[in-house]
Amino acid sequence: ETGVTQTPRHLVMGMTNKKSLKCEQHLGHNAMYWYKQSAKKPLELMFVYSLEERVENNSVPSRFSPECPNSSHLFLHLHTLQPEDSALYLCASSQIAGGLEQFFGPGTRLTVL
Amino acid sequence: AQTVTQSQPEMSVQEAETVTLSCTYDTSESDYYLFWYKQPPSRQMILVIRQEAYKQQNATENRFSVNFQKAAKSFSLKISDSQLGDAAMYFCAYRSPRNYGGSQGNLIFGKGTKLSVKP
Numbered sequence: 428e429t430g431v432t433q434t435p436r437h438l439v440m441g442m443t444n445k446k447s448l449k450c451e452q453h454l455g456h457n458a459m460y461w462y463k464q465s466a467k468k469p470l471e472l473m474f475v476y477s478l479e480e481r482v483e484n485n486s487v488p489s490r491f492s493p494e495c496p497n498s499s500h501l502f503l504h505l506h507t508l509q510p511e512d513s514a515l516y517l518c519a520s521s522q523i524a525g526g527l528e529q530f531f532g533p534g535t536r537l538t539v540l
Numbered sequence: 541a542q543t544v545t546q547s548q549p550e551m552s553v554q555e556a557e558t559v560t561l562s563c564t565y566d567t568s569e570s571d572y573y574l575f576w577y578k579q580p581p582s583r584q585m586i587l588v589i590r591q592e593a594y595k596q597q598n599a600t601e602n603r604f605s606v607n608f609q610k611a612a613k614s615f616s617l618k619i620s621d622s623q624l625g626d627a628a629m630y631f632c633a634y635r636s637p638r639n640y641g642g643s644q645g646n647l648i649f650g651k652g653t654k655l656s657v658k659p
Contacts, residue, residue: 430584467549467651469544469631469648469649469650469651469652470631470647470649472646475646483646515583517585519585525646527573527590527635528587528590529587529647531585531586532584533582534583534584
């Protein structure tokens with residue numbers, strides 16, 4: 428495996444479900460990010476982690492809970508989501524937080540029913 | 541706050557022709573970075589080209605080049621000799637100097653331009 432991988436690629440869940448998105452980077456980077464990509468809207472930065480420590484949280488609702496157990500793995504735990512949370516969730520990594528080049532994963536297409 | 545505007549939701553180009561994608565941004569900073577990212581239908585976003593604001597010379601990467609007009613706050617992407625594989629969403633992004641205003645130097649994206657390439 429190379430680059431940034433994300434699982435699952437597609438997820439359908441009900442509003443009462445609990446699920447998790449997983450991201451893994453094989454680049455030796457120290458920073459990881461979660462973005463939300465909705466149709467016809469700019470990418471929205473959700474969370475930034477640097478060396479497993481959260482350094483930024485852009486006013487994201489508490490129904491999204493990130494976890495970074497080590498510098499290679501990043502999770503996004505989801506619970507009691509709303510239909511408007513349906514979107515493509517992208518993970519990215521960079522050498523350091525705010526690094527000049529971010530490497531993106533393929534994303535998880537989330538549908539909330 | 542910085543903003544990035546891509547005024548062309550969709551563009552189309554004939555194979556082997558040249559196309560220019562527009563991007564404007566708003567900032568009060570003098571030093572920053574600008575990027576073009578490409579997101580093909582497979583969805584993995586990749587960096588196409590990067591421009592440092594303090595450099596007057598326009599960046600180029602093979603068939604991709606930019607026209608950076610700092611005073612006008614314009615950063616357009618030119619794709620020459622378009623190929624079918626160039627079909628994708630293209631995102632313009634801005635990055636302030638790291639740690640400016642407490643920021644980690646995060647990327648601010650435009651809404652994107654969907655480019656179609658006709659054979």
